[in-house]
Amino acid sequence: xxxxxxxxxxxxxxxxxxxxxxxxxxxxxxxxxxxxxxxxxxxxxxxxxxxxxxxxxxxxxxxxxxxxxxxxxxxxxxxxxxxxxxxxxxxxxxxxxxxxxxxxxxxxxxxxxxxxxxxxxxxxxxxxxxxxxxxxxxxxxxxxxxxxxxxxxxxxxxxxxxxxxxxxxxxxxxxxxxxxxxxxxxxxxxxxxxxxxxxxxxxxxxxxxxxxxxxxxxxxxxxxxxxxxxxxxxxxxxxxxxxxxxxxxxxxxxxxxxxxxxxxxxxxxxxxxxxxxxxxxxxxxxxxxxxxxxxxxxxxxxxxxxxxxxxxxxxxxxxxxxxxxxxxxxxxxxxxxxxxxxxxxxxxxxxxxxxxxxxxxxxxxxxxxxxxxxxxxxxxxxxxxxxxxxxxxxxxxxxxxxxxxxxxxxxxxxxxxxxxxxxxxxxxxxxxxxxxxxxxxxxxxxxxxxxxxxxxxxxxxxxxxxxxxxxxxxxxxxxxxxxxxxxxxxxxxxxxxxxx
Amino acid sequence: xxxxxxxxxxxxxxxxxxxxxxxxxxxxxxxxxxxxxxxxxxxxxxxxxxxxxxxxxxxxxxxxxxxxxxxxxxxxxxxxxxxxxxxxxxxxxxxxxxxxxxxxxxxxxxxxxxxxxxxxxxxxxxxxxxx
Numbered sequence: 001x002x003x004x005x006x007x008x009x010x011x012x013x014x015x016x017x018x019x020x021x022x023x024x025x026x027x028x029x030x031x032x033x034x035x036x037x038x039x040x041x042x043x044x045x046x047x048x049x050x051x052x053x054x055x056x057x058x059x060x061x062x063x064x065x066x067x068x069x070x071x072x073x074x075x076x077x078x079x080x081x082x083x084x085x086x087x088x089x090x091x092x093x094x095x096x097x098x099x100x101x102x103x104x105x106x107x108x109x110x111x112x113x114x115x116x117x118x119x120x121x122x123x124x125x126x127x128x129x130x131x132x133x134x135x136x137x138x139x140x141x142x143x144x145x146x147x148x149x150x151x152x153x154x155x156x157x158x159x160x161x162x163x164x165x166x167x168x169x170x171x172x173x174x175x176x177x178x179x180x181x182x183x184x185x186x187x188x189x190x191x192x193x194x195x196x197x198x199x200x201x202x203x204x205x206x207x208x209x210x211x212x213x214x215x216x217x218x219x220x221x222x223x224x225x226x227x228x229x230x231x232x233x234x235x236x237x238x239x240x241x242x243x244x245x246x247x248x249x250x251x252x253x254x255x256x257x258x259x260x261x262x263x264x265x266x267x268x269x270x271x272x273x274x275x276x277x278x279x280x281x282x283x284x285x286x287x288x289x290x291x292x293x294x295x296x297x298x299x300x301x302x303x304x305x306x307x308x309x310x311x312x313x314x315x316x317x318x319x320x321x322x323x324x325x326x327x328x329x330x331x332x333x334x335x336x337x338x339x340x341x342x343x344x345x346x347x348x349x350x351x352x353x354x355x356x357x358x359x360x361x362x363x364x365x366x367x368x369x370x371x372x373x374x375x376x377x378x379x380x381x382x383x384x385x386x387x388x389x390x391x392x393x394x395x396x397x398x399x400x401x402x403x404x405x406x407x408x409x410x411x412x413x414x415x416x417x418x419x420x421x422x423x424x425x426x427x428x429x430x431x432x433x434x435x436x437x438x439x440x441x442x443x444x445x446x447x448x449x450x451x452x453x454x455x456x457x458x459x460x461x462x463x464x465x466x467x468x469x470x471x472x473x474x475x476x477x478x479x480x481x482x483x484x485x486x487x488x489x490x491x492x493x494x495x496x497x498x499x500x
Numbered sequence: 501x502x503x504x505x506x507x508x509x510x511x512x513x514x515x516x517x518x519x520x521x522x523x524x525x526x527x528x529x530x531x532x533x534x535x536x537x538x539x540x541x542x543x544x545x546x547x548x549x550x551x552x553x554x555x556x557x558x559x560x561x562x563x564x565x566x567x568x569x570x571x572x573x574x575x576x577x578x579x580x581x582x583x584x585x586x587x588x589x590x591x592x593x594x595x596x597x598x599x600x601x602x603x604x605x606x607x608x609x610x611x612x613x614x615x616x617x618x619x620x621x622x623x624x625x626x627x628x629x630x631x
Contacts, residue, residue, distance in 0.1 A: 005630055048629035059604040060624030069540040079593060088629075209629065233628065234538065296618060323616055324607025327514075328600035333580040338517045344616050408585075408592075430589040433596075 002206040004242070005048065006230045011242040013206055015039045017497075018226050018246040019253060020213050020262070022197055023090020024483045025470030026253030028132075029490040031196035033251075034203035036498040041244045042200050043226060045212035045254070046086035047233040048193065049093070054183035058324045061182040064233075065094050072257060073436075074360060076375020078429040080281055080436045084255055088209050089193025091255075092483065096180045096301035097170040097189045098317075099138040100480040101129050102488065105310065114475055115447025116456035121492075128488040128495075136170035136190040145176035147298010149348035152289075153318050154303055156398030162390075164305035167317070170483075171299075178320050180300035211242055216250055216266035216466065223250040223466035246465070249497060251458075253470035253490065257372060260442035260472060261364040263453075268460065270453045276441035277360035277374055278477050281434045282353035284319060285388055286326075286404040287395030288413065292345040295320040303350075309479040313355035314387045316394075321349055329433065330404065331412050340404075340412070347404075350394065352387025353438065355479040356380045362442045374436070381427040384434075389422050407431055438482050443468045444475040458493035469493050502548055503532045508569045509554045510602040512580045520615065523606045531605045547601055550594035554583060557591070 004011055016038040019030040030042040046067070055064045062069045067086035073079045085091045102125050110117040132138075141150065146166065157164035170190040177186050184191065201207055214228040225246050230239035252259045260274045287293075295318075304317040321329070323344055330340050360374025376384070392403045392414065402413040408431040410421055425431070446452020449461035452475070458467040469490040471482055478485060507528055516522030536544065555568040561582035562575050571579060584599060586592050606612060610620035 003629065003631060005628070049627075050629055053625050053627045053629070055624035055626075056621040057604070057608040057624055059608060060626070062604075063538050064624065064626060064628075069543050071540055071543045071546070078589065234626075292617070294617065296616075322607065323612060323618070324604045327603030327607045328596065331585060333513045333584045333599065334515055334577045335517055336581065338514065338520050342519050 002201065003048065004206065004208045004211070006210040006232050006239050008240050010240045013041050013244045015041045015206070015244060015246055016248040017251060018043060018244040019251045019469070020226055021090060021253035021255060021258070021470060022088045022192065022207070023085070023253065023255065023470070024092055024192065024486040025490040026251070027089065027192035027196040027200070028487040029251050029253060029469040029494045030205065031199045032491050032494040033498065034200050034205050038248065038498070040200055040205035041208065042197065042205060043208045043211050043213055043244060044088045046088065046209065048088040048207070048209040049183065051183065051185045051187055051194070054185045056182055058181070058322055061094065065183060072370065074279070074372045074374040076373065076429065078375065078432070078434070080434045082257060082372070082436045082439065084257070084439070087193070088197055088207065089191045092191040093183050093193055094181055095483065096167070097191065097483070098301060098481040099133065099168045099170050099484045101126065102485040103309070103478065103480060106476060106478055109476060114445070114452065116445045116475070121456060124492050125485070125488045128491040129484055132484065132487050132491070136195060137172040138168050138170055139172065139174070140168050141166045141174060141299045141302040145174045145299055146302045147176050147178070147295065147320070148293045149295040149320060150298055150302030150318050152293065152348060152398040153350055153394060156394035157305055159397040160393060162305060163307040164303065167299070167302055167304050174299055176298040178296040178298060178300050208242060208244070213254070213262060214265065216252070216262065216268070217245070218266055218268065218463070221462060222464040226250060249465040249467055251467045251469045251494070253468070255470060256439035256442050256472050257362060257370050259468060259470055260362045261370050263443065263460070264364045265368065268463065268466070270461065272444065272451070272453055274362040274442055276444040276475060277362050277372060278356065278358070278440040279374065279436050280315070280353040280355055280438035280477060281376070281436045282351050283384070283388070283406065283432055283434045284349040284351040285391040285395065285406070286347045286349050287398065287400035288343050288402050288404060289346045289348065289400050293348045294345055295348045296322055306480060309355065312386055313357070313383050313479065315353045315355065315479060316387065316391060317351055317353065319349055319351045329406060331406065348395070350391045352384065352391060354380055354383045354387065355477045356383070376429045378427055381429060384432065385423070385425055385427070388425070389419060392419050392422055406433055440471050440474040440477060440482065443472040445473045446475065457496045458489070467493055467497065502551055503529070503536065505555050505569065506532060506547070506551045506598065509551055509580070509598060512576045513599050513602050514606045521609065521611050523602055526605055526609050528605065535601060543597070546594055546597045550598035553591065553594050554580070554598060557583065561586070
């Protein structure tokens with residue numbers, strides 16, 4: 001079992017395949033290649049944190065697990081942080097491991113509009129999702145681990161009468177510690193640093209951590225490896241150079257915000273490289289109840305509704321956040337802010353993720369930095385507002401005394417008879433505190449090489465041995481959490497590589 | 501100097517109240533030094549901007565031509581409240597970052613967590629797999 005971390009000694013490896021990025025796409029692809037008998041090197045920009053290394057606090061999570069402290073932003077009229085991890089296992093370490101099958105309608109659209117996929121593609125995706133659900137113990141959040149926030153969301157939704165459900169997650173025997181965001185130190189969540197990455201090692205592969213790739217080595221039109229310099233995660237000091245040469249192929253799964261810029265830095269040219277960035281930005285509404293909800297007891301995310309996924313374009317879900325995050329999320333300062341925080345135990349936060357029609361662009365700046373331009377137009381703002389209204393109604397139906405919408409220009413809290421204020425709330429994105437999650441695109445697949453960067457096997461048009469295996473290839477929003485789709489796509493592309 | 505200014509702003513944002521300890525009771529100097537050493541460059545730049553903005557704008561909020569640290573406690577509290585709810589987005593945002601960094605410390609304090617019936621956080625190990 002080989003692991004190479006920060007070093008002052010140059011490292012050169014020769015393998016069949018090198019995979020860049022160890023998150024949902026990369027770890028899945030690497031393990032599948034290793035199962036197929038290939039020699040694999042898995043190269044991760046961030047450090048390898050075992051459960052014993054996991055932080056407890058949000059400060060620690062931002063420092064030790066988040067990509068650049070979570071301050072990567074999308075730039076439009078408003079600035080929205082991009083939440084993703086930079087560590088072995090990628091964002092699977094800090095997310096809620098939500099497992100939702102790729103919706104059929106999405107793949108029908110891909111085939112009709114983009115000439116990718118088709119029936120065999122759909123069947124293969126779902127076949128791989130069957131296997132992944134079994135391997136990673138996909139389980140519905142148990143009632144006893146749900147916690148009051150999740151149970152009240154179900155109560156409110158049922159009272160109103162819209163479809164909703166407890167969430168299925170890759171979690172085995174969740175005990176509701178409410179620590180998904182900081183890494184599940186009770187080892188219930190099946191994040192990929194605990195699953196597929198060790199498997200790569202056990203099957204003779206190598207894992208490089210603290211190893212940000214600078215460029216793909218391209219000879220002629222063929223990708224033959226990657227190179228970069230180790231970087232110490234705390235001091236950011238650069239170490240020695242690593243070079244991994246790959247006889248059979250280079251797979252990129254560095255995340256939506258990193259894969260396209262890496263191709264740009266490597267001299268790969270395509271007019272649509274960096275285009276087609278999409279996301280599910282979201283925000284939350286607090287409900288304040290008469291009794292303690294203690295949202296941090298129970299599954300961090302245990303309830304969802306996809307009732308409005310297709311007609312409106314939004315998904316609702318619960319999200320428990322700790323006091324240190326609520327402290328900055330609530331309006332006000334000083335004694336007034338602390339007075340509001342006294343209600344923390346009686347608060348529950350429920351969120352809307354907008355299936356946005358907005359399309360952005362990823363660029364690589366002069367100094368190699370990543371710039372993402374992206375912003376909501378009026379239709380997406382109306383979706384957001386609709387979601388906030390439904391969440392407020394659900395809180396009241398569940399027994400909340402008031403809601404705290406966190407919208408600039410509206411009162412701090414609203415009573416049941418004040419929802420109209422939210423319905424007519426501002427359509428300026430700067431009035432809302434949003435987070436950009438569930439990222440897609442940048443190297444979108446398309447059947448026509450002039451209209452997409454890669455094909456429906458992830459192969460970059462015009463290059464040999466260069467495959468994208470993360471959400472960068474996904475050419476539309478899904479309206480559901482993307483991890484299951486990303487992993488299935490990575491397995492499918494890898495399976496086709498092994499078959500070739 | 502910037503840490504001193506940040507400290508002054510944070511003490512106003514999270515003061516001592518009857519219900520809670522203030523951030524000044526939470527080893528704030530050590531926290532700020534750790535934060536300066538560990539945070540991402542972009543975050544540090546935003547933090548410095550937020551701190552400077554906080555101290556240089558009382559004229560806009562409370563109509564007093566003095567830096568915020570020179571204001572009375574009452575005026576500084578009023579200035580902070582008006583700044584975090586300022587109509588100009590690009591004024592609100594850097595101060596939001598300052599408030600967030602302070603909130604990360606305040607909300608993770610064991611006394612605050614105890615008030616919310618939460619167990620204290622174990623220390624963040626800050627370790628990683630080396631080999």
